Amino acid sequence: MKKVRFTLFEHETLKVGQEKDSVVFTMQHLQALEKFYGDECPYFSLINKGIKCNEHVGVIHVGNIIIEVLPKADRSNSENKWRELLIRMLKMVSSFNVSAPTSSFLSLQSNYILDLYFELYLKEIDLLLHKGLIKKYRRVDNNQKALKGRLQLSKHLQKNIIHKERFYVNHTVYDQEHQIHQILLQALKCIELLNTNPKLNVTSVIFRFPELSDIHVSKYTFEKLNLGRKFKHYETALSIAKLILLNFHPDLSNGQSDVLALMFNMNNLWEKFVFFSLRQRLKNCTVKEQGSKLFWEGGSSHQSFMKPDIIIEKPIDEGIKTFVLDTKWKNLYGGSPSAQDLRQLYVYHQFYDAEKVALVYPGEKDTIEGQFQKEGRECAVIQISYNDNLETFIDNIVEDIEGWL
Structure with missing residues (x-):
């Protein structure tokens, strides 16, 4: 079956009848998405004969098409630029403790997210097979x-x-026939079904894997899974298998409209990317992902919590000063931040007794110093310029935040 990729940016639409390389986005594709995600899909909203993307980016594989959704924080429509940025950000902030020795420089130099995760999974399975599967x-x-x-x-x-x-x-x-290996094999079979890259030799990996009986895999399967120290090196493979299997919806009627979605909230990804950049390179400071704190309590069953994105603690002569960052993946294009975002920072200022607070956006390099009028405490808007070179982009983040501190 010929596979075709429709590439969209955040908040763009895809409607029935749109065509690419002689393949059309059909009502069957739309119905498959409606069937598995309904009216409350977190990745897109249903419109008249189509879908509209939101802040989620990644890929949705449905039938013979792949819908690729890319981030966009400026006026550039370069697909390669934003695709490369997304893949690099995912590699950097991935929670997988990758053990495959070549995972940082994948042999395919993958240009697509599906290829990236499929190849990483195959390399992890190859490593497990080389070490010997545990009985x-x-x-x-x-x-x-x-x-x-x-x-x-x-x-x-x-x-x-x-x-x-x-x-x-x-x-x-x-x-070797136990639930852990059955899960890994199910993910391999799923990849074999969906893979469109001839360089990924999934069949040969499955051939080396022992023949096992199929099992039904759900979120409860992973919740009940108890690895222990003996299976510690299986964690990465199982994490990717979970990502694939729990987001795969097979079409049991005729197999023509299988759906797999690997989507990521761009606001969360930007927050993680800024956090990792600062934690790695910001000197003489402690950078934290702040846990939730109780903000309001109205009896035993009524509570409200607050969780700022990033807390920076900087030692000075008289003690530790606290700085709070709130990240937002959107471009202001010379405008002002929303009143809601500023009110949120005002609360952080009071609740954490912060020296300074700031909103961090992608965009043209700029830092606008401001203050809350009642207390006169500082609140800045920091816009960080994107660079095609990931190392330079990270340096821009660190330099701008360090200069503001």
Whole structure:
């Protein structure tokens, strides 16, 4: 089946009838998305004969098309520029503790998010196979030629009335067939079904994997999974398998409208990217992702919490000064921040007794110093210029924040 990619930017629309490379976004594609996501999909909203993207970016694979949604923080419509930025940001802030030795420089130099995650998963599985898959004990019922384990009398009489030399028993087996490996194999089969990149040889990896019985995988499967120290090096592979399997919706009727969505909230990604950049390179400061704090309580069942994006603690002569950053993935284009965003910072100022607070946006390089009129405390708007070179982009973030501090 020919696969075609429709590339959109945040907040753009895709409507039935749009065509690319002789492939059309059809009502069947739209109905598949409606079927699996309904009216409350977090990734897009339904419009008349189409969808409208929101702040989520990534890919949605449906039937024979791939809908790619890219971030955009300036007026540039360069797909390659924003695709590369998204992939680099995901690599940097990924919570996966990657163990594959070449994961930082993937051999495909992948240009697409699906390829990126599929290849990373295959490399993790390849590493596990190279080390040797871990065996576990399990109990099975079957016929044996020796009385080994516990005899299942009723089934023994039922199945072995002719074969007197056999025993139907419940006994212990030590092998590679257990739930962890079954999950990993399910993800491999899913990738084999969806993969469009001929350089990713999924079949050869599956061939090296032991034959296992299929299981139904849900979020409860992962919640109940107990790895322990023995399976510590399985964590990355299982994390990617979870991302793929829990976002894959097979079309059980005819298989023509399978759906897989790997989507990421761009506001959250920008927050993580700024945080990681500052934590790695901001000197003489402690950078924290602040946990939630109780802000209001109205009895045992009525509570409200607040959670600023980033807290910076800077030591000075008389002690520690606190600075609060609130990140926003949008471009002001020379305008002013919303009153709601400023009110939020005002609360952070009071609640954390902050020396300064700031809103951090992507955009043209600019820092607007301001203050809340009642207390005269400083509140800045910091716009950080994007650069095609990721290292320069990170340097811009650190330099601008350091200069503001």
